[in-house]
Amino acid sequence: MTGRPILTAAEMRAAEERAIAAGTPVELLMERAGLGVAEAAWRFAGPLPTLVLCGPGNNGGDGHVAARYLRARGMDVRVAALGEPKAGAAAAARAAWGGPVESLSEARPAPLLIDALFGTGLSRGLDDEVSAQLNALADAARVRVAVDLPSGVHTDTGAVLSQTPEFDLTVTFATLKPAHLLQPAAALCGRIVTADIGIAAEASLTELARPALPMPGPKDHKYSRGLVVVLAGEMHGAAALAAEAAAHSGAGYVRLIANEPLPVSHAIVQTRDPELICHDERIGCVVVGPGLGRSQDAHARLGVARRSGRPLVIDGDGLFCLGERPDGLEGHILTPHESEFRRLFPDLEQPSKVERAREAARRSGAVLVYKGADTVVAAPDGRAAIGSSASPWLSTAGTGDVLAGTIGAMRARGLPPFEAAKAGVWLHAQAAARAGKGFVADDLARHLPDGL
Numbered sequence: 001m002t003g004r005p006i007l008t009a010a011e012m013r014a015a016e017e018r019a020i021a022a023g024t025p026v027e028l029l030m031e032r033a034g035l036g037v038a039e040a041a042w043r044f045a046g047p048l049p050t051l052v053l054c055g056p057g058n059n060g061g062d063g064h065v066a067a068r069y070l071r072a073r074g075m076d077v078r079v080a081a082l083g084e085p086k087a088g089a090a091a092a093a094r095a096a097w098g099g100p101v102e103s104l105s106e107a108r109p110a111p112l113l114i115d116a117l118f119g120t121g122l123s124r125g126l127d128d129e130v131s132a133q134l135n136a137l138a139d140a141a142r143v144r145v146a147v148d149l150p151s152g153v154h155t156d157t158g159a160v161l162s163q164t165p166e167f168d169l170t171v172t173f174a175t176l177k178p179a180h181l182l183q184p185a186a187a188l189c190g191r192i193v194t195a196d197i198g199i200a201a202e203a204s205l206t207e208l209a210r211p212a213l214p215m216p217g218p219k220d221h222k223y224s225r226g227l228v229v230v231l232a233g234e235m236h237g238a239a240a241l242a243a244e245a246a247a248h249s250g251a252g253y254v255r256l257i258a259n260e261p262l263p264v265s266h267a268i269v270q271t272r273d274p275e276l277i278c279h280d281e282r283i284g285c286v287v288v289g290p291g292l293g294r295s296q297d298a299h300a301r302l303g304v305a306r307r308s309g310r311p312l313v314i315d316g317d318g319l320f321c322l323g324e325r326p327d328g329l330e331g332h333i334l335t336p337h338e339s340e341f342r343r344l345f346p347d348l349e350q351p352s353k354v355e356r357a358r359e360a361a362r363r364s365g366a367v368l369v370y371k372g373a374d375t376v377v378a379a380p381d382g383r384a385a386i387g388s389s390a391s392p393w394l395s396t397a398g399t400g401d402v403l404a405g406t407i408g409a410m411r412a413r414g415l416p417p418f419e420a421a422k423a424g425v426w427l428h429a430q431a432a433a434r435a436g437k438g439f440v441a442d443d444l445a446r447h448l449p450d451g452l
Contacts, residue, residue, distance in 0.1 A: 008156045035069055037114065131163050150167050160185055183373050278308045313332070314334050314335070335404055
């Protein structure tokens, strides 16, 4: 399945301009946006006394419209503004509100707070006085709703530009924005809903979505379901985890190549000779790197994997053995976390994690799985996807090895590199959600079938 599109601030402005040029007045877009906010806040919080904070731009105009619709439902609504509206549509929305407007600096709290101060396109932090007042009003509220984005975050990078409170609900328009999924901003958004305001948009960046994974049929056999080889090295436990994950992710056959027998499921075939991977055409994917080590032997094992011509998932120590500025990795998948990424691509300084991942994929020729609480999957052709915030319990040893094996199983079953990486990341997150709290990597691998 294709995930929801994600637009940057510039792309969203361009989409709005196209809609306006096609005959949809900006006032109508604002009316739809404000109605969407009012409807979402009503359904989420119920009829609570409400304070709507309005900025001087179109985000503030959306807030004035929302306040009018909530008042029409019989709610006790007050509006506080940062200043006079700058835009014509926002000024018209304020006039249509028709009620009193308090000064933001003197606003009193309410059980339901709606933040419509600043949305998409903010490039600097809030003034200290504005930030302090926003946080004070948020602290005093029972329910906090953000319009488009919490005020004080950068749309494209997810950076938090000034002290910003956490919200229970964020109502955005037409599409998601990068900051809804990129950390640290994503942690402030709460539940995210998208209001349809009549703007259609396609994007090369999407939200990671449930993949289309056909279940085995009567004609399938172990090789048609995918043969995964895991190449072990110095720390055998990591390779064993990757092999178990591949088996539990639906691979039909998993072979673990190690110098000594390892305590893994009897279904996993163990052998010793790495050169075997160069001679078996049935191999769908080789996972190399978990526990590989950094010795001369480790470099040699990675060299064998690369010479084999098989699709590779390169993780952990395998990434170290690639050195800096890797290239010539077309058709393969790299799975670095932050420090590994910085070592591989030390000169990539783009402020957006998405843009760093895209450039690394273009440069290396590989699909990048840039891991973290906001994992980004990027292809060399510019396509990218962001995973929703994953379970914080994934911050334990071995879960990256499980991810490598999971992606290996997806690749071995015939999915193209970008689709295999996305499917593996999605399934890994589903297993974590089902594993609950306090799990370890072994538990995570055993919950992969639940995700399937």
